[in-house]
Amino acid sequence: MKALRARFECVRVTQMNGVDIARFEFDYDTTWAAFFLDADLNVYSRYGGRDSDSAEGRMSIESLAATMTEVLEVHERQKGHAPADAANWQPVAQESTTPEAIPLLAQSHQGCIHCHQIQEYRLLQAFHDKQFQRNLLFGYPLPENIGLRFDRAHGHKIESLDEALPVARTGLKAGDVITRVGDVPIHSEMDLRWALHRHDDRRPLKVQAQRRVAGRTNPPPSIEVEISLPESWRQTDLSWRKSLRSVPFPLGFLGYALGREERAKADLPENVLAIRVVSIRGAGLAEAVGLRKGDVITALADRRQSRTFDQFKSDLLRDHAPGDRVRLKVLREGRGQSLEGAFPDWLTTDIAVP
């Protein structure tokens, strides 16, 4: 890794003040992200990303080294290519912008700007500009969302395909290396996630891959396929995201997941949902469905598995849009009850991020 690192000019950025977030667009809920660029700041690749299971499980020294090696190969090719081949660069918005260009952030924030605050202020700003859409919550979809599981030691080589999803019928196979999605060259899993993040749902998802064939010399043959995207394909667990607290979702109550002792007292096993309502706060979902202080929520529609409070909130946001019916089962004074009401309209009075 040291030898690889020495072949780059390395830059560290520890605060987001003044950063061109049109060029350095990444999942701002994460705490670590990397970019590979040329001297004119054309982007070759992105690296990083996490999921709800772990902050680092999707990264590895091996896959980082693989991405760095690919970037060096492309960079060397570019140097011998005049003019440079723009197809090797990832698209960047024409207009640069900074976090300080978000009006609410400029109005409310002082000092060091943290990555997650950019995403939080974007959500609040979108709400106050009447531009908020539920899809804003589900950024950087996982490859598993479209049915691809990558080899973690490589980054963008297919380890397996989900046989239940359309991708399994495209002709792609385990061992194929994804090289391009739409106009985005792919050198890492995060490149693919970024390509999915910016994909226009009205267009087919065009994917290029290379397939190594035993006995054949380089270059391996290229395959091009179109992937049909499954319903709700962007959605992932939001519970790990710091920005969850800034979603304009009027839950209308405070609560917590019962611990072991309280579950035992209520005769609730550890693997089932058990969220206690601590207080009712203003209009919102709680009022719409008729929750009361002291209720213990034991089911959300057919979901009964144990969840933290943030996971429960994430499930609500994944499964519902304003106006949808929300069905809960609760224990009220020891007796089971079913509650139902409308998912509320987006609403927040917040104009600043804690």
Next chain:
Amino acid sequence: MPSHRLTLALTGMLLAACGSTARAQNALFRWHDNMDRAAAAARDSGKPLFVVFRCVR
């Protein structure tokens, strides 16, 4: 490599510019903290840029 070791390794890369044990390495290697100067250095050296965002909450 276990995930917690990965974070340590990645963070270690960031911190390599600090501390006495890293001084020998820094003779060959250093982290830039200014994008414009790093881009100028990349133009001179012919190397690509590796930009790491490390947010400390």
